[in-house]
Amino acid sequence: MEISNSVQLETNLYNLKKQDEPRGLVYGTIPELTHDTDSVQISTEGRQLAASAVVEHTARYFFTPQINESLSRVLQNQSSEVQETVYGIIQSNFMTSGNSDEESAALRELGMTQAGYIAANYMQGAEAREFMDTIRRIVAIANTKTTDPETGQVSYATLPQRPVGAPEDYIKSTDLMRLYEPETLEALENALAENKDWANILTSFTLKAINHPTWVKDYRAAVAEQVEEMQESVGSSRFQSASTASLADFSAGIAQLIAGDAFTDTRFLTNNMAAFIRKLGAFA
Known part of the structure:
Protein backbone atom coordinates (compact mmCIF):
# COMPACT_ATOMS: atom_id res chain seq x y z
CA MET A 1 0.00 0.00 0.00
CA GLU A 2 1.32 3.41 -0.93
CA ILE A 3 0.40 6.64 0.87
CA SER A 4 0.81 9.84 -1.10
CA ASN A 5 0.65 13.52 -0.15
CA SER A 6 1.99 12.72 3.33
CA VAL A 7 3.23 15.53 5.53
CA GLN A 8 6.45 15.25 7.57
CA LEU A 9 6.22 17.01 10.92
CA GLU A 10 9.28 19.16 11.62
CA THR A 11 10.76 18.62 15.07
CA ASN A 12 14.02 20.54 14.64
CA LEU A 13 13.52 23.86 16.44
CA TYR A 14 16.33 25.56 14.53
CA ASN A 15 14.69 24.70 11.23
CA LEU A 16 11.29 25.83 12.50
CA LYS A 17 12.67 29.17 13.62
CA LYS A 18 14.30 29.75 10.21
CA GLN A 19 17.26 31.69 11.54
CA ASP A 20 18.63 32.67 8.16
CA GLU A 21 20.62 35.75 9.12
CA PRO A 22 24.42 35.26 9.18
CA ARG A 23 26.13 34.63 12.49
CA GLY A 24 29.67 35.54 13.45
CA LEU A 25 31.99 35.40 16.39
CA VAL A 26 31.92 38.30 18.84
CA TYR A 27 35.12 39.10 20.70
CA GLY A 28 35.23 40.69 24.13
CA THR A 29 35.30 39.98 27.85
CA ILE A 30 32.79 39.24 30.54
CA PRO A 31 33.35 41.49 33.56
CA GLU A 32 32.21 38.84 36.03
CA LEU A 33 34.98 36.43 34.94
CA THR A 34 38.69 36.79 35.77
CA HIS A 35 39.82 35.51 32.35
CA ASP A 36 42.93 34.09 33.97
CA THR A 37 44.36 30.93 32.43
CA ASP A 38 42.94 27.92 34.26
CA SER A 39 45.10 24.87 34.91
CA VAL A 40 44.57 21.48 36.45
CA GLN A 41 47.28 19.79 38.48
CA ILE A 42 47.30 15.97 38.49
CA SER A 43 49.30 14.37 41.26
CA THR A 44 51.71 11.51 40.66
CA GLU A 45 49.25 9.20 42.40
CA GLY A 46 46.51 10.40 40.10
CA ARG A 47 48.59 9.71 37.01
CA GLN A 48 49.36 6.21 38.24
CA LEU A 49 45.68 5.62 38.96
CA ALA A 50 44.71 6.77 35.49
CA ALA A 51 47.25 4.45 33.89
CA SER A 52 46.20 1.46 35.95
CA ALA A 53 42.53 2.12 35.25
CA VAL A 54 42.97 1.46 31.52
CA VAL A 55 41.55 -1.99 30.82
CA GLU A 56 41.52 -3.43 27.32
CA HIS A 57 38.38 -5.23 26.19
CA THR A 58 39.27 -8.64 24.87
CA ALA A 59 38.09 -10.62 21.88
CA ARG A 60 35.76 -13.59 22.15
CA TYR A 61 37.06 -16.66 20.36
CA PHE A 62 34.86 -19.45 19.03
CA PHE A 63 36.17 -22.97 19.63
CA THR A 64 33.28 -25.45 19.65
CA THR A 144 48.19 -27.72 18.12
CA LYS A 145 49.21 -24.30 16.82
CA THR A 146 51.18 -24.34 13.57
CA THR A 147 52.57 -21.37 11.64
CA ASP A 148 53.04 -21.35 7.89
CA PRO A 149 56.72 -20.38 7.35
CA GLU A 150 55.93 -18.57 4.11
CA THR A 151 52.75 -16.67 4.95
CA GLY A 152 53.02 -16.56 8.75
CA GLN A 153 49.40 -17.68 8.96
CA VAL A 154 48.54 -19.45 12.22
CA SER A 155 46.22 -22.46 12.30
CA TYR A 156 44.94 -24.90 14.92
CA ALA A 157 43.55 -28.41 14.83
CA THR A 158 39.77 -28.44 14.70
CA LEU A 159 37.66 -30.76 16.78
CA PRO A 160 34.40 -32.26 15.47
CA GLN A 161 31.50 -30.03 16.43
CA ARG A 162 27.94 -30.84 17.38
CA PRO A 163 25.05 -28.54 18.29
CA VAL A 164 24.49 -27.86 21.98
CA GLY A 165 22.17 -30.57 23.30
CA ALA A 166 22.96 -33.05 20.52
CA PRO A 167 23.85 -36.61 21.62
CA GLU A 168 27.48 -37.55 22.22
CA ASP A 169 27.54 -39.78 19.12
CA TYR A 170 26.36 -36.97 16.81
CA ILE A 171 28.32 -36.83 13.55
CA LYS A 172 28.08 -34.16 10.87
CA SER A 173 27.60 -35.55 7.39
CA THR A 174 30.08 -33.03 6.03
CA ASP A 175 32.79 -34.40 8.35
CA LEU A 176 32.30 -37.85 6.82
CA MET A 177 32.28 -36.31 3.34
CA ARG A 178 35.58 -34.57 4.00
CA LEU A 179 37.17 -37.88 4.96
CA TYR A 180 35.61 -40.35 2.51
CA GLU A 181 34.17 -38.37 -0.42
CA PRO A 182 35.84 -34.96 -0.65
CA GLU A 183 34.52 -34.54 -4.19
CA THR A 184 30.95 -34.80 -2.84
CA LEU A 185 31.75 -32.14 -0.25
CA GLU A 186 33.05 -29.87 -3.00
CA ALA A 187 29.86 -30.43 -5.01
CA LEU A 188 27.76 -29.65 -1.94
CA GLU A 189 29.65 -26.43 -1.23
CA ASN A 190 29.29 -25.33 -4.85
CA ALA A 191 25.56 -26.07 -4.80
CA LEU A 192 25.14 -24.03 -1.63
CA ALA A 193 27.14 -21.13 -3.07
CA GLU A 194 25.16 -21.15 -6.32
CA ASN A 195 21.78 -21.76 -4.63
CA LYS A 196 21.29 -25.07 -6.46
CA ASP A 197 19.84 -28.40 -5.29
CA TRP A 198 22.17 -29.04 -2.35
CA ALA A 199 19.57 -31.01 -0.36
CA ASN A 200 19.61 -33.89 -2.85
CA ILE A 201 23.41 -34.15 -2.59
CA LEU A 202 23.26 -34.23 1.20
CA THR A 203 20.42 -36.78 1.29
CA SER A 204 22.14 -39.08 -1.20
CA PHE A 205 25.36 -39.09 0.80
CA THR A 206 23.54 -39.69 4.10
CA LEU A 207 21.86 -42.78 2.63
CA LYS A 208 25.21 -43.97 1.31
CA ALA A 209 26.82 -43.51 4.74
CA ILE A 210 24.11 -45.67 6.32
CA ASN A 211 25.16 -48.49 4.00
CA HIS A 212 28.82 -48.04 5.00
CA PRO A 213 28.82 -48.55 8.80
CA THR A 214 32.62 -48.83 8.84
CA TRP A 215 32.81 -45.16 7.86
CA VAL A 216 31.21 -44.11 11.13
CA LYS A 217 33.18 -46.67 13.16
CA ASP A 218 36.55 -45.65 11.70
CA TYR A 219 35.70 -41.95 11.95
CA ARG A 220 34.83 -42.20 15.64
CA ALA A 221 38.03 -44.14 16.34
CA ALA A 222 40.10 -41.48 14.59
CA VAL A 223 38.37 -38.67 16.49
CA ALA A 224 38.83 -40.45 19.83
CA GLU A 225 42.54 -40.87 19.10
CA GLN A 226 42.87 -37.20 18.16
CA VAL A 227 41.09 -36.04 21.33
CA GLU A 228 43.22 -38.32 23.51
CA GLU A 229 46.44 -37.01 21.97
CA MET A 230 45.33 -33.42 22.47
CA GLN A 231 44.36 -34.03 26.09
CA GLU A 232 47.70 -35.71 26.80
CA SER A 233 49.48 -32.61 25.47
CA VAL A 234 48.16 -30.58 28.42
CA GLY A 235 50.69 -31.13 31.19
Whole structure:
Protein backbone atom coordinates (compact mmCIF):
# COMPACT_ATOMS: atom_id res chain seq x y z
CA MET A 1 0.00 0.00 0.00
CA GLU A 2 1.32 3.41 -0.93
CA ILE A 3 0.40 6.64 0.87
CA SER A 4 0.81 9.84 -1.10
CA ASN A 5 0.65 13.52 -0.15
CA SER A 6 1.99 12.72 3.33
CA VAL A 7 3.23 15.53 5.53
CA GLN A 8 6.45 15.25 7.57
CA LEU A 9 6.22 17.01 10.92
CA GLU A 10 9.28 19.16 11.62
CA THR A 11 10.76 18.62 15.07
CA ASN A 12 14.02 20.54 14.64
CA LEU A 13 13.52 23.86 16.44
CA TYR A 14 16.33 25.56 14.53
CA ASN A 15 14.69 24.70 11.23
CA LEU A 16 11.29 25.83 12.50
CA LYS A 17 12.67 29.17 13.62
CA LYS A 18 14.30 29.75 10.21
CA GLN A 19 17.26 31.69 11.54
CA ASP A 20 18.63 32.67 8.16
CA GLU A 21 20.62 35.75 9.12
CA PRO A 22 24.42 35.26 9.18
CA ARG A 23 26.13 34.63 12.49
CA GLY A 24 29.67 35.54 13.45
CA LEU A 25 31.99 35.40 16.39
CA VAL A 26 31.92 38.30 18.84
CA TYR A 27 35.12 39.10 20.70
CA GLY A 28 35.23 40.69 24.13
CA THR A 29 35.30 39.98 27.85
CA ILE A 30 32.79 39.24 30.54
CA PRO A 31 33.35 41.49 33.56
CA GLU A 32 32.21 38.84 36.03
CA LEU A 33 34.98 36.43 34.94
CA THR A 34 38.69 36.79 35.77
CA HIS A 35 39.82 35.51 32.35
CA ASP A 36 42.93 34.09 33.97
CA THR A 37 44.36 30.93 32.43
CA ASP A 38 42.94 27.92 34.26
CA SER A 39 45.10 24.87 34.91
CA VAL A 40 44.57 21.48 36.45
CA GLN A 41 47.28 19.79 38.48
CA ILE A 42 47.30 15.97 38.49
CA SER A 43 49.30 14.37 41.26
CA THR A 44 51.71 11.51 40.66
CA GLU A 45 49.25 9.20 42.40
CA GLY A 46 46.51 10.40 40.10
CA ARG A 47 48.59 9.71 37.01
CA GLN A 48 49.36 6.21 38.24
CA LEU A 49 45.68 5.62 38.96
CA ALA A 50 44.71 6.77 35.49
CA ALA A 51 47.25 4.45 33.89
CA SER A 52 46.20 1.46 35.95
CA ALA A 53 42.53 2.12 35.25
CA VAL A 54 42.97 1.46 31.52
CA VAL A 55 41.55 -1.99 30.82
CA GLU A 56 41.52 -3.43 27.32
CA HIS A 57 38.38 -5.23 26.19
CA THR A 58 39.27 -8.64 24.87
CA ALA A 59 38.09 -10.62 21.88
CA ARG A 60 35.76 -13.59 22.15
CA TYR A 61 37.06 -16.66 20.36
CA PHE A 62 34.86 -19.45 19.03
CA PHE A 63 36.17 -22.97 19.63
CA THR A 64 33.28 -25.45 19.65
CA PRO A 65 29.63 -24.98 20.66
CA GLN A 66 30.29 -27.07 23.79
CA ILE A 67 33.34 -25.05 24.88
CA ASN A 68 31.68 -21.69 24.30
CA GLU A 69 28.42 -22.76 25.95
CA SER A 70 30.34 -24.03 28.98
CA LEU A 71 32.32 -20.80 29.31
CA SER A 72 29.20 -18.67 29.00
CA ARG A 73 27.41 -20.72 31.65
CA VAL A 74 30.16 -20.71 34.29
CA LEU A 75 30.85 -17.00 33.76
CA GLN A 76 27.29 -15.71 33.51
CA ASN A 77 27.06 -14.80 37.21
CA GLN A 78 30.59 -13.44 37.48
CA SER A 79 31.49 -9.76 37.47
CA SER A 80 32.57 -8.06 34.27
CA GLU A 81 36.11 -7.90 35.69
CA VAL A 82 36.28 -11.68 36.09
CA GLN A 83 34.78 -12.26 32.64
CA GLU A 84 37.25 -9.87 31.00
CA THR A 85 40.10 -11.53 32.88
CA VAL A 86 39.14 -15.01 31.69
CA TYR A 87 38.77 -13.95 28.06
CA GLY A 88 42.02 -12.00 28.44
CA ILE A 89 43.78 -15.23 29.48
CA ILE A 90 42.40 -16.98 26.40
CA GLN A 91 43.52 -14.18 24.09
CA SER A 92 46.92 -13.34 25.61
CA ASN A 93 48.06 -16.70 26.97
CA PHE A 94 46.49 -19.37 24.79
CA MET A 95 45.88 -17.90 21.33
CA THR A 96 49.25 -16.16 21.18
CA SER A 97 51.02 -14.57 18.23
CA GLY A 98 54.50 -13.16 17.77
CA ASN A 99 56.10 -15.38 20.42
CA SER A 100 58.59 -18.22 20.08
CA ASP A 101 57.41 -21.76 20.75
CA GLU A 102 59.13 -21.70 24.16
CA GLU A 103 57.52 -18.38 25.08
CA SER A 104 54.09 -19.56 23.92
CA ALA A 105 54.43 -22.69 26.06
CA ALA A 106 55.33 -20.58 29.11
CA LEU A 107 52.38 -18.24 28.48
CA ARG A 108 49.99 -21.18 28.22
CA GLU A 109 51.25 -22.58 31.52
CA LEU A 110 50.95 -19.16 33.17
CA GLY A 111 47.43 -18.84 31.77
CA MET A 112 46.43 -22.20 33.21
CA THR A 113 47.72 -21.09 36.61
CA GLN A 114 45.88 -17.77 36.33
CA ALA A 115 42.70 -19.67 35.47
CA GLY A 116 43.34 -21.83 38.53
CA TYR A 117 43.41 -18.68 40.66
CA ILE A 118 40.04 -17.63 39.21
CA ALA A 119 38.56 -21.06 39.95
CA ALA A 120 39.92 -21.09 43.51
CA ASN A 121 38.73 -17.61 44.44
CA TYR A 122 35.57 -17.00 42.41
CA MET A 123 34.03 -20.45 41.89
CA GLN A 124 33.12 -23.49 43.91
CA GLY A 125 32.64 -27.22 43.47
CA ALA A 126 31.29 -28.48 40.16
CA GLU A 127 31.41 -25.01 38.60
CA ALA A 128 35.14 -24.67 39.29
CA ARG A 129 35.82 -28.17 37.96
CA GLU A 130 33.85 -27.53 34.77
CA PHE A 131 35.67 -24.24 34.27
CA MET A 132 39.11 -25.84 34.56
CA ASP A 133 38.07 -28.76 32.33
CA THR A 134 37.01 -26.23 29.69
CA ILE A 135 40.26 -24.30 30.09
CA ARG A 136 42.25 -27.50 29.57
CA ARG A 137 40.27 -28.22 26.40
CA ILE A 138 41.15 -24.76 25.10
CA VAL A 139 44.82 -25.30 25.98
CA ALA A 140 44.70 -28.64 24.13
CA ILE A 141 43.56 -26.78 21.01
CA ALA A 142 46.20 -24.07 21.54
CA ASN A 143 48.90 -26.74 21.74
CA THR A 144 48.19 -27.72 18.12
CA LYS A 145 49.21 -24.30 16.82
CA THR A 146 51.18 -24.34 13.57
CA THR A 147 52.57 -21.37 11.64
CA ASP A 148 53.04 -21.35 7.89
CA PRO A 149 56.72 -20.38 7.35
CA GLU A 150 55.93 -18.57 4.11
CA THR A 151 52.75 -16.67 4.95
CA GLY A 152 53.02 -16.56 8.75
CA GLN A 153 49.40 -17.68 8.96
CA VAL A 154 48.54 -19.45 12.22
CA SER A 155 46.22 -22.46 12.30
CA TYR A 156 44.94 -24.90 14.92
CA ALA A 157 43.55 -28.41 14.83
CA THR A 158 39.77 -28.44 14.70
CA LEU A 159 37.66 -30.76 16.78
CA PRO A 160 34.40 -32.26 15.47
CA GLN A 161 31.50 -30.03 16.43
CA ARG A 162 27.94 -30.84 17.38
CA PRO A 163 25.05 -28.54 18.29
CA VAL A 164 24.49 -27.86 21.98
CA GLY A 165 22.17 -30.57 23.30
CA ALA A 166 22.96 -33.05 20.52
CA PRO A 167 23.85 -36.61 21.62
CA GLU A 168 27.48 -37.55 22.22
CA ASP A 169 27.54 -39.78 19.12
CA TYR A 170 26.36 -36.97 16.81
CA ILE A 171 28.32 -36.83 13.55
CA LYS A 172 28.08 -34.16 10.87
CA SER A 173 27.60 -35.55 7.39
CA THR A 174 30.08 -33.03 6.03
CA ASP A 175 32.79 -34.40 8.35
CA LEU A 176 32.30 -37.85 6.82
CA MET A 177 32.28 -36.31 3.34
CA ARG A 178 35.58 -34.57 4.00
CA LEU A 179 37.17 -37.88 4.96
CA TYR A 180 35.61 -40.35 2.51
CA GLU A 181 34.17 -38.37 -0.42
CA PRO A 182 35.84 -34.96 -0.65
CA GLU A 183 34.52 -34.54 -4.19
CA THR A 184 30.95 -34.80 -2.84
CA LEU A 185 31.75 -32.14 -0.25
CA GLU A 186 33.05 -29.87 -3.00
CA ALA A 187 29.86 -30.43 -5.01
CA LEU A 188 27.76 -29.65 -1.94
CA GLU A 189 29.65 -26.43 -1.23
CA ASN A 190 29.29 -25.33 -4.85
CA ALA A 191 25.56 -26.07 -4.80
CA LEU A 192 25.14 -24.03 -1.63
CA ALA A 193 27.14 -21.13 -3.07
CA GLU A 194 25.16 -21.15 -6.32
CA ASN A 195 21.78 -21.76 -4.63
CA LYS A 196 21.29 -25.07 -6.46
CA ASP A 197 19.84 -28.40 -5.29
CA TRP A 198 22.17 -29.04 -2.35
CA ALA A 199 19.57 -31.01 -0.36
CA ASN A 200 19.61 -33.89 -2.85
CA ILE A 201 23.41 -34.15 -2.59
CA LEU A 202 23.26 -34.23 1.20
CA THR A 203 20.42 -36.78 1.29
CA SER A 204 22.14 -39.08 -1.20
CA PHE A 205 25.36 -39.09 0.80
CA THR A 206 23.54 -39.69 4.10
CA LEU A 207 21.86 -42.78 2.63
CA LYS A 208 25.21 -43.97 1.31
CA ALA A 209 26.82 -43.51 4.74
CA ILE A 210 24.11 -45.67 6.32
CA ASN A 211 25.16 -48.49 4.00
CA HIS A 212 28.82 -48.04 5.00
CA PRO A 213 28.82 -48.55 8.80
CA THR A 214 32.62 -48.83 8.84
CA TRP A 215 32.81 -45.16 7.86
CA VAL A 216 31.21 -44.11 11.13
CA LYS A 217 33.18 -46.67 13.16
CA ASP A 218 36.55 -45.65 11.70
CA TYR A 219 35.70 -41.95 11.95
CA ARG A 220 34.83 -42.20 15.64
CA ALA A 221 38.03 -44.14 16.34
CA ALA A 222 40.10 -41.48 14.59
CA VAL A 223 38.37 -38.67 16.49
CA ALA A 224 38.83 -40.45 19.83
CA GLU A 225 42.54 -40.87 19.10
CA GLN A 226 42.87 -37.20 18.16
CA VAL A 227 41.09 -36.04 21.33
CA GLU A 228 43.22 -38.32 23.51
CA GLU A 229 46.44 -37.01 21.97
CA MET A 230 45.33 -33.42 22.47
CA GLN A 231 44.36 -34.03 26.09
CA GLU A 232 47.70 -35.71 26.80
CA SER A 233 49.48 -32.61 25.47
CA VAL A 234 48.16 -30.58 28.42
CA GLY A 235 50.69 -31.13 31.19
CA SER A 236 51.35 -29.40 34.48
CA SER A 237 52.33 -25.75 34.84
CA ARG A 238 55.72 -24.53 36.01
CA PHE A 239 53.83 -21.83 37.94
CA GLN A 240 51.35 -24.09 39.73
CA SER A 241 53.09 -23.82 43.13
CA ALA A 242 52.11 -20.14 43.50
CA SER A 243 49.72 -19.53 46.40
CA THR A 244 46.13 -18.62 45.49
CA ALA A 245 45.27 -17.40 49.01
CA SER A 246 45.08 -13.79 47.84
CA LEU A 247 45.89 -11.76 44.76
CA ALA A 248 48.92 -10.27 46.52
CA ASP A 249 50.26 -13.71 47.47
CA PHE A 250 49.55 -15.04 44.00
CA SER A 251 51.33 -12.12 42.32
CA ALA A 252 54.35 -12.43 44.60
CA GLY A 253 54.57 -16.17 44.05
CA ILE A 254 54.36 -15.86 40.28
CA ALA A 255 56.99 -13.09 40.30
CA GLN A 256 59.36 -15.33 42.24
CA LEU A 257 58.82 -18.23 39.84
CA ILE A 258 59.30 -15.98 36.81
CA ALA A 259 62.57 -14.68 38.26
CA GLY A 260 63.83 -18.25 38.57
CA ASP A 261 62.90 -19.23 35.03
CA ALA A 262 65.45 -19.88 32.31
CA PHE A 263 64.36 -16.99 30.05
CA THR A 264 66.90 -14.20 29.68
CA ASP A 265 64.15 -11.65 29.02
CA THR A 266 61.04 -12.30 31.11
CA ARG A 267 59.14 -9.14 30.24
CA PHE A 268 56.61 -11.08 28.17
CA LEU A 269 55.66 -12.93 31.37
CA THR A 270 55.77 -9.98 33.77
CA ASN A 271 53.75 -7.83 31.37
CA ASN A 272 51.20 -10.63 31.00
CA MET A 273 50.89 -10.96 34.77
CA ALA A 274 50.50 -7.19 35.12
CA ALA A 275 47.63 -7.27 32.61
CA PHE A 276 46.00 -10.11 34.56
CA ILE A 277 46.10 -8.07 37.78
CA ARG A 278 44.93 -4.92 35.99
CA LYS A 279 41.87 -6.67 34.57
CA LEU A 280 41.02 -8.46 37.79
CA GLY A 281 41.50 -5.44 40.02
CA ALA A 282 44.00 -3.91 42.43
CA PHE A 283 45.09 -5.66 45.60
CA ALA A 284 42.39 -5.84 48.25
